[in-house]
Amino acid sequence: MKNTMSNTVTALIEIVEREAWLDLAVAAPADYVKSSKVSYTRLGAIVGIADLGVPITEFNRIFGLGIEKAVNEEELDQAISWMNEHATPTYALQVSPNALPETKLTEWIIARGFKNVGNGLAKFYRCSRLVEDHAIPTTLDVRLVEPHNAEEFGRVAQAGFGLPPTVIPYLSAIVGRPNWKAYIAYDGDIPVAAGAMYMDNNWAWLGIDATLPDYRGRGAQSALIKQRLLSGIKAGVIGFTAETGQPPEGQESTNKSYNNYHRAGFTKAYVRQNYKLEG
Structure with a gap:
């Protein structure tokens, strides 16, 4: 899907999610880190999180590729190397439509043995306008x-x-x-x-x-x-x-x-x- 948002808004959307998941990993209790092998890294604008005890994509992925600045092949290889060492083999490199350099980034990723899997994640945006009552009331x-x-x-x-x-x-x-x-x-x-x-x-x-x-x-x-x-x-x-x-x-x-x-x-x-x- 072509991104209809500006590069700036896309970056802000990606950055706040990236920082949330990084902070979740930072906050992990020491006992859990030890038992589940939780780890994380910040490689410039790129963040990687890994959790061998929970082998699903949400807990094992790369954020921020090409968001704040264009990624070069050396930085991409560094991120992949870190994930190969720390994450479950089912980890994902997540790429937004505005990731830089356009076209080249996905070409580099595919050349390294990766393929686009599934339908991806729908990223939603909302400004701070008035919050209306919901159409489905609840007693909760x-x-x-x-x-x-x-x-x-x-x-x-x-x-x-x-x-x-x-x-x-x-x-x-x-x-x-x-x-x-x-x-x-x-x-x-x-x-x-x-x-x-x-x-x-x-x-x-x-x-x-x-x-x-x-x-x-x-x-x-x-x-x-x-x-x-x-x-x-x-x-x-x-x-x-x-x-x-x-x-x-x-x-x-x-x-x-x-x-x-x-x-x-x-x-x-x-x-x-x-x-x-x-x-």
Whole structure:
């Protein structure tokens, strides 16, 4: 998909997400780092994160290729070398449409044995305009997570994503951390859904959106999105971003996560592709 956003807005979208994931890795508890082999690196504008204990793309990928400046082949090789040493073999190099140098970057990546896999990630953008009431009301109660309830946040996110229980301390570590706000949606006193927001330089990334299977379709994520928008605007955020898997062409209307962000006033800015090693 051709990027209809300016290079500047694309860069801001990519940067705030990059910094959120880097900070999540930095915050990982020492015991989790040791047991799951969490590692991270910053190579100029490029950031790599790795987690051998959770062998999925979200926890093993490269951010920022060609975003703040054009990448050269030496820098690309350095990033790939680091990932080969630290990450699970299923790691991804993520490339936005405006990554520089245009055309050459993807050619270099493919020449090194990578191929474009899947439909990519739909990256969403929203400015700080008025937040409207959602079309799907909910009886669930959204609350800011305090440090004494951090594990509750991690447990809901882990269960909602279907990740191993060992990841709970990792996801819990953002609660109470500077730049982060974490929320839980409750059914009475039962925590049923989670969502987080990372804010930096008046931009915010919304992520870690997870709902327990029995509570899906009850408006939890819509309520969590609304609360984060209101909180972010109050804190001075001028631009919000989030992402979800890009559905197959023509099937966007059937994807709940995709629709949740559209209904909340987000626009799909572009699709970011995943490049993985063949075989």
